[in-house]
Amino acid sequence: MFDLIAFDADDTLWHNEDLYRDARAQFDALIAPYGPPSGVEDIIHATEMANLPFFGFGVNSFILSLIEAAVAITGGRVEGAAIGRLIEVAKGMISADIRLMDEVEDTLAALAADYPLLLITKGDLLHQQDKVARSGLGRYFSGVEVVSDKTAATYADILRRRGVAPARFLMVGNSLRSDIVPVAELGGQAVYVPIENTWVYDHVPVPDGLPGVVHQVTRLGEVVGLVRGNQ
Numbered sequence: 001m002f003d004l005i006a007f008d009a010d011d012t013l014w015h016n017e018d019l020y021r022d023a024r025a026q027f028d029a030l031i032a033p034y035g036p037p038s039g040v041e042d043i044i045h046a047t048e049m050a051n052l053p054f055f056g057f058g059v060n061s062f063i064l065s066l067i068e069a070a071v072a073i074t075g076g077r078v079e080g081a082a083i084g085r086l087i088e089v090a091k092g093m094i095s096a097d098i099r100l101m102d103e104v105e106d107t108l109a110a111l112a113a114d115y116p117l118l119l120i121t122k123g124d125l126l127h128q129q130d131k132v133a134r135s136g137l138g139r140y141f142s143g144v145e146v147v148s149d150k151t152a153a154t155y156a157d158i159l160r161r162r163g164v165a166p167a168r169f170l171m172v173g174n175s176l177r178s179d180i181v182p183v184a185e186l187g188g189q190a191v192y193v194p195i196e197n198t199w200v201y202d203h204v205p206v207p208d209g210l211p212g213v214v215h216q217v218t219r220l221g222e223v224v225g226l227v228r229g230n231q
Contacts, residue, residue: 006118047065
């Protein structure tokens with residue numbers, strides 16, 4: 001049924017969002033001495049969205065947005081030591097241990113025995129390549145695609161280069177915006193594996209009438225049965 005199965009990386013194969021939440025907690029502590037902040041969440045979100053066209057996705061973009069937000073929230077009073085601490089937070093995020101999600105190894109091993117697997121992720125190139133290497137999961141994949149964004153056009157280009165028809169492609173991931181809707185728009189199949197505390201940016205509705213098929217599972221291990229049921 002499928003000529004190619006692809007997986008998202010962050011928060012699909014390994015934990016990632018918890019690092020961002022910990023960084024946000026440290027940010028809140030750093031700006032607390034400047035007085036009760038007003039509308040912090042809105043300011044940070046707006047700053048991140050405005051910066052995506054300039055810095056893309058990943059830790060570097062996130063920390064630059066926090067620095068910019070700190071300047072805005074404190075009226076420019078934020079001290080250099082606080083900025084320096086945020087840079088150290090970024091380094092800690094980049095060097096953090098890789099914690100695999102449950103059932104990852106078993107799922108990849110089972111599917112790699114019968115299908116070519118591809119890893120498709122967005123974010124900082126060096127960071128993503130390093131995470132793949134340190135995760136030990138690279139051996140399951142025939143290739144790794146680190147892209148600037150995951151849109152229908154991005155997937156169409158990947159499939160064209162690999163000679164795979166969208167109808168014979170399956171994407172597995174935790175982001176409706178990045179992993180699910182664009183693939184279904186092309187006529188492919190996608191498996192949504194939700195997690196707690198997904199980034200608000202990734203929450204989008206699934207439109208009716210998409211040419212592809214959207215599945216949902218409660219845990220990653222269910223993907224194996226779903227794929228075998230579509231053979």
